[in-house]
Amino acid sequence: MEGTRSSTGRDDLLRRIRDFTRSVVEDLGEGRFPLITIDRFRNYCTSPDFNCSCISDKPKGQEILTLQRKSHVYRIDVLLRVLLIVQQLLQENRHGSKRDIYYMHPSVFSAQSVVDRAINDICILLGCSRHNLNVVPVGKGLVMGWLRFMEAGRKVDCIKSPNADHPIPVLVEEVKDIVSVGQYILIVEKESVFHRLANDQFCKENRCIVITGKGYPDIPTRRFLRLLVEKLHLPVYCLVDCDPYGFDILTTYRFGSMQMAYDTKFLRVPEIHWLGMFPSDSEKYDIPQQCLRRLTAEDKRRTEAMLCRCYLSREVPNWRLELEKMLQRGVKFEIEALSGHSLSYLSNVYITSKIQGRAYM
């Protein structure tokens, strides 16, 4: 089942918060320094050894926070403040965004990232997912195509106009009754490509569902995608630019991100096929020389670091080979480079020929 790491009902979480704060207060009352143990997770390592333990979703170590260490004092302060806000949200059964929480004590929370880390720590401490805390991100994903569902009692009917975009629901746990007559799900990295397809009436011509997370996908986009895959059992393809960012976004959809590694098993979508753009597509699809750009030093550094991720060699060695090719050739290009042929070449030729010819990996 999606969403539940252990028992994560509201009452359960409130009880766990009370137990946790009580033990901290008791320690302080009896003159002891409380020790806060936080499990550490990762979704990949860079060990060349095939037997690394990343494949299991178990913690890969622990961190112990104590008031005896100066650097931990601030972190504990933030953690307890955010915990108090979360407790309030749960008690009143309201939702708040990470940004709302930041603005409750902006002088203490020096940056949004400080709040984000505390939220992740709290999820690990309580053994739950972020949405269980009633903390919702501001959604940015879009969906269109042959899909209909209920969202919090409201009907969202994309089929009526399959080339119109709809925001991806933020409260994914309230999405029910998903119906589709689509044949596949297509994820596109960029919003511009999503709108290109909409303009070309792509979903009218092709029975499919198209999703974009507008760059690195947020949690609702990934959870919604995962829900669609679980309920509809449709093949999923992902189309990204041929550059290190595109590849990293592709791996975020399929394997999850390091930041959310504690929750990866509810966010990753292992069914994803990489549809393109592959480095070899520049020749296969005759991308003009002037559309190929040199990899920068930073691109090369990122690519080399990605090549070491253990999940690539273990689960998708052919993806890794393509990434290696990108580095060897030293060039990158965007999906839009196909527009050199014609504006709708992407919709009419590239995507359909790749899917029909099974030219994905």
Ligand SMILES: [Zn+2]
């Ligand atoms: Zn590993």
